[in-house]
Amino acid sequence: MLFHFKDQFPHLSTYWDKYLPHQKRLEVPAKTILLEEGKVSQQYIYIEKGCVRAFFNNNGDDKTLQFFFENEGLTSLPSFVNDTPSDITIETLEPSVIYLLPKKYVSQLMDEVSHEPGFLKMMLQIFARRQMHYSSLLISFIRDTPEQRYQNLLTERPHIVQRIPQHYIASYLGVSTVHLSRIKSKLAKGKPHF
Amino acid sequence: MLFHFKDQFPHLSTYWDKYLPHQKRLEVPAKTILLEEGKVSQQYIYIEKGCVRAFFNNNGDDKTLQFFFENEGLTSLPSFVNDTPSDITIETLEPSVIYLLPKKYVSQLMDEVSHEPGFLKMMLQIFARRQMHYSSLLISFIRDTPEQRYQNLLTERPHIVQRIPQHYIASYLGVSTVHLSRIKSKLAKGKPHF
């Protein structure tokens, strides 16, 4: 959060600089849990290297909601803001380098910076974008078949398909691994690439 | 928007009062289009009596996103804010009494009221709530079967099931009318009510 804002709103950078030293740097292997479903989010997560996924567990099988990569920040917003148990788990998919900023510093920073004229407009932008993201995802779920969603992923976010193991992709698309395999082989037949 | 805010933030009511006279009152029959897909949203819609639905068209069949009832306000936010063509259609489902407030007054009101200390916090609340709504809808689509979603609707928003014709409910749940009928008869078998 704080971190990409720094690029977008350089005039507020003195605030960011003041708090960056409070971050904790971590090098972790793949499959490390950064936030566990049911616990309260205590820090904001920033990814320097590697990637993570956010998912929730439903009767033993994972449902992946989102992937995050280098230079992205995340947390469970409702848990972080309201001190409620998180409904999602966040785990690394590759060996990663991440930074954690404890919640109390985030709050302090928010309080300080909220007096800045640009800040609230910025927050609105963030929220509007986030809403767009969720609503377009929702619309895609309602409107498109899994095959279309997979093709969208291929054209619009190919780095995900290249980098993420396929069964996580299936979980993200909302289909079984078997069915994603079928989709792929069907597409391969229709469009030979030689 | 403006209208429920008036209840929640009475200290800002002088602002609302100033702009309410600019609304246009309309009595319309059922199936009246209030905003058409592809056109730019020009006014904010408030429902005094009746109900409407927001939907988009996909190859001839409707996909309903949301229902709105008395004392609720709506518009296509992206279209309204960015002057872009709306991706949804808004139409009445019953004979309705609605109020329209042209966009220019909404903008003026926003500008005036944005200096109020409470305003931006209020906007953040609104957006956070909206995001929760979208994300929980999305999670429900990912996690639950149509049957579970229908039961959720029955328990959490029974007024919708009672009031809205069933084929719109099917469109809202993302299933065919036939399948919703099957779901209902299956539930009726499991739980006889005599």
Add this chain to the structure above:
DNA sequence: TAAACTCGATAACATATGTTATCGTTACGC
């Protein structure tokens, strides 16, 4: 290197859901 594990493909079968068509009921315009 052997064993264990991860990942992905595929087949066979089961279930969920869509499509089309038909029918009966109700509501509504004329």
Add this chain to the structure above:
DNA sequence: GCGTAACGATAACATATGTTATCGAGTTTA
């Protein structure tokens, strides 16, 4: 009142998707 359209139930069939099991190729670990 009559004709028509809207609404919903149901059947028959087609397609999409899930489940389970098996196989094989890499990778990691001891």
